[in-house]
Amino acid sequence: MNQRYWDKLAKSFSKDVIELAKEDRNGVLLEELDKLASRRKTVTDLGCGPGILIPELVKRFRSVCAVDFSKKLLAVAAQRYPDPKVTFLQADLTQPIEPDSPSDVTVCSSVLILASRKKRRRVMESIVRFTRKGGTVIVTVPSLESCIHVYQTLVRLRKELGGNNGMSRPEARRQLAAELPSVLDGNVSIRGVLTKHWMQDEITQHIADAGLTVERVRRVDFSWESEIDAAPDWLGAPFPWDWMIVARR
Ligand SMILES: C[S@@+](CC[C@H](N)C(=O)[O-])C[C@H]1O[C@@H](n2cnc3c(N)ncnc32)[C@H](O)[C@@H]1O
Numbered sequence: 616m617n618q619r620y621w622d623k624l625a626k627s628f629s630k631d632v633i634e635l636a637k638e639d640r641n642g643v644l645l646e647e648l649d650k651l652a653s654r655r656k657t658v659t660d661l662g663c664g665p666g667i668l669i670p671e672l673v674k675r676f677r678s679v680c681a682v683d684f685s686k687k688l689l690a691v692a693a694q695r696y697p698d699p700k701v702t703f704l705q706a707d708l709t710q711p712i713e714p715d716s717p718s719d720v721t722v723c724s725s726v727l728i729l730a731s732r733k734k735r736r737r738v739m740e741s742i743v744r745f746t747r748k749g750g751t752v753i754v755t756v757p758s759l760e761s762c763i764h765v766y767q768t769l770v771r772l773r774k775e776l777g778g779n780n781g782m783s784r785p786e787a788r789r790q791l792a793a794e795l796p797s798v799l800d801g802n803v804s805i806r807g808v809l810t811k812h813w814m815q816d817e818i819t820q821h822i823a824d825a826g827l828t829v830e831r832v833r834r835v836d837f838s839w840e841s842e843i844d845a846a847p848d849w850l851g852a853p854f855p856w857d858w859m860i861v862a863r864r
Pocket residue numbers: 621632633634635636661662663664665667682683684685688706707708709723724725726
């Protein structure tokens with residue numbers, strides 16, 4: 616998942632990548648932003664991609680700094696959201712960059728997904744550097760528990776509906792083992808690309824280890840359609856989810 620990988624996705628991003636802000640069925644991310652909103656506060660969106668969050672941040676904060684290492688994704692974001700309140704910064708978060716001035720609020724959505732532990736640790740260090748002391752960090756990451764829950768639900772669908780619905784248990788076992796070669800590492804292969812998925816305690820510990828104080832952990836629920844083709848309407852909670860952590864520096 617290097618810069619070229621993300622540059623190549625610039626044209627098809629909305630089709631090929633789950634954009635959390637769009638999928639959040641209960642609006643918990645916006646709810647957390649509402650709690651922090653202030654005309655006096657600055658916000659940084661680390662790993663902003665094509666900038667889906669930018670209009671929501673512009674509404675709630677004094678200024679927005681949108682950071683990404685993909686030139687092409689930043690160009691898409693800058694073209695979509697040309698606003699004098701927004702500055703765009705091309706930077707690699709695995710490098711020890713120092714922001715001009717750390718922000719009151721830092722959002723980092725679906726960026727701590729790199730398979731490399733070392734790179735994830737460095738991104739985490741950047742999250743801290745971009746946030747002023749006493750400031751707030753909102754991080755979202757894919758959930759490993761949710762990934763397993765989706766497979767268990769596929770098995771349930773086969774049992775309840777029969778036919779080609781869902782998956783047989785042996786099929787699900789095989790496919791999950793292929794997608795998740797090591798539960799310990801938590802890297803899930805998504806279209807052949809290893810993507811880190813986190814257990815709740817694991818991401819909480821990771822954030823605490825970076826010196827932040829975790830205030831809340833919440834689930835960002837998605838629709839079943841985002842995970843299962845032709846999911847039946849009656850398939851309800853627990854929905855697939857990402858973890859969202861709100862922490863203070
Ligand atoms: C899955 S997308 C998430 C985009 C957006 N935050 C969202 O939630 O829809 C991951 C983003 O992180 C950026 N990214 C990944 N590694 C990065 C790094 N080392 N430095 C800066 N940006 C990075 C990618 O270019 C991409 O835009």
